[in-house]
Amino acid sequence: MTVIYEKVALIGLGLIASSMGHAMKRAGVAGEVIGYARSKETRDIALEIGFCDRVEDSAAKAVVDADLVVLCVPVGAMADVAIEIAPNLKSGATISDVGSVKESVINAVAPNLPEDVSFIPAHPLAGTEQSGPRSGFAELFDNRWCILTPNGMPHVKEVSDLKSFWRALGANVETMDPAHHDLVLAVTSHVPHLIAYTMVGVADDLGRVTDEEVVNYSAAGFRDFTRIAASDPTMWRDVFLNNKEATLEILGRFTEELFDLQRAIRRGDGEQLHDYFTRTRAIRRGILDAGQDMDVPNFGRNMPHDD
Numbered sequence: 666m667t668v669i670y671e672k673v674a675l676i677g678l679g680l681i682a683s684s685m686g687h688a689m690k691r692a693g694v695a696g697e698v699i700g701y702a703r704s705k706e707t708r709d710i711a712l713e714i715g716f717c718d719r720v721e722d723s724a725a726k727a728v729v730d731a732d733l734v735v736l737c738v739p740v741g742a743m744a745d746v747a748i749e750i751a752p753n754l755k756s757g758a759t760i761s762d763v764g765s766v767k768e769s770v771i772n773a774v775a776p777n778l779p780e781d782v783s784f785i786p787a788h789p790l791a792g793t794e795q796s797g798p799r800s801g802f803a804e805l806f807d808n809r810w811c812i813l814t815p816n817g818m819p820h821v822k823e824v825s826d827l828k829s830f831w832r833a834l835g836a837n838v839e840t841m842d843p844a845h846h847d848l849v850l851a852v853t854s855h856v857p858h859l860i861a862y863t864m865v866g867v868a869d870d871l872g873r874v875t876d877e878e879v880v881n882y883s884a885a886g887f888r889d890f891t892r893i894a895a896s897d898p899t900m901w902r903d904v905f906l907n908n909k910e911a912t913l914e915i916l917g918r919f920t921e922e923l924f925d926l927q928r929a930i931r932r933g934d935g936e937q938l939h940d941y942f943t944r945t946r947a948i949r950r951g952i953l954d955a956g957q958d959m960d961v962p963n964f965g966r967n968m969p970h971d972d
């Protein structure tokens with residue numbers, strides 16, 4: 666594989682940045698990987714594990730001369746980081762991010778960057794419930810989607826280089842309008858996380874009443890909820906605060922359907938329940954038959970906002 670960017674700066678060295686570092690090493694697409702983390706401990710781990718070649722103790726120093734800068738911090742921290750690095754960015758550099766929400770990140774970052782750089786937001790649809798520099802691995806992005814939202818600059822060379830970069834890291838690349846991205850992700854990721862957090866919270870409340878029975882005898886389905894609900898609290902707080910409108914829209918739809926099913930259970934309407942579950946079963950089977958992952962980026966394209 667040939668080098669796409671001579672110097673890549675990763676700002677914030679957690680799950681996604683460390684996975685990118687490992688995947689860049691595997692692919693050989695970066696001449697040098699420079700990392701910045703707030704704590705010395707994290708910077709030392711990055712060097713010890715080897716997913717960065719060099720670390721700096723400020724974001725402003727890390728981006729000097731970098732051809733690609735990737736902001737890998739929680740969505741709510743993007744603006745501050747952009748302000749800090751702006752004076753030191755190399756003319757012509759590409760600035761990107763990996764935030765789970767796109768419109769608010771664009772609003773927070775773009776106005777703070779100089780005009781002679783290209784800002785191309787991105788979101789790899791891959792992760793785990795782990796966080797921190799030791800949680801990353803090279804295969805995280807393999808055969809997963811990475812969505813770019815390069816509003817207004819769909820064909821420029823900087824965009825095609827960033828696409829090649831993510832493909833080299835193992836991902837399939839798609840471009841999308843930022844607002845549409847946020848709506849789709851509210852359906853496929855954000856509201857499902859909120860539901861998992863709530864269900865585990867409810868079980869925990871019950872567990873206190875029933876002497877931990879709920880937790881002790883948790884079945885496989887509930888265990889999957891607990892994995893999701895173990896995800897990083899800062900990251901997810903920021904996701905909901907920054908994708909408010911779409912989350913509330915989808916949550917509204919969800920609660921309406923939930924009330925419908927609640928009523929069917931109360932009325933003993935087995936037919937309604939069976940029909941509903943038959944429909945949802947077919948959705949998963951359809952996705953699997955088509956050989957697609959659950960992360961298809963156009964999942965829900967014909968859903969909400971225009972009816």
Ligand SMILES: NC(=O)c1ccc[n+]([C@@H]2O[C@H](COP(=O)([O-])OP(=O)(O)OC[C@H]3O[C@@H](n4cnc5c(N)ncnc54)[C@H](O)[C@@H]3O)[C@@H](O)[C@H]2O)c1
Binds near residue numbers: 788795798
């Ligand atoms: N975890 C996932 O499943 C996942 C998947 C795709 C995208 N993302 C997005 O990627 C980004 C990073 O997530 P992650 O899972 O790697 O999180 P993480 O918690 O593993 O890493 C984030 C790092 O950013 C640092 N940080 C926080 N605020 C900072 C600040 N103001 N300045 C500098 N560093 C700061 C933290 O100390 C931490 O090391 C988030 O925006 C998240 O929405 C996460």
Ligand SMILES: O=C(O)C(=O)C[C@]1(C(=O)O)C=C[C@@H](O)C=C1
Binds near residue numbers: 790792793893896
């Ligand atoms: O698999 C998981 O643990 C995830 O939560 C990953 C997941 C998702 O919802 O699919 C979470 C947030 C991201 O922005 C992208 C991916």
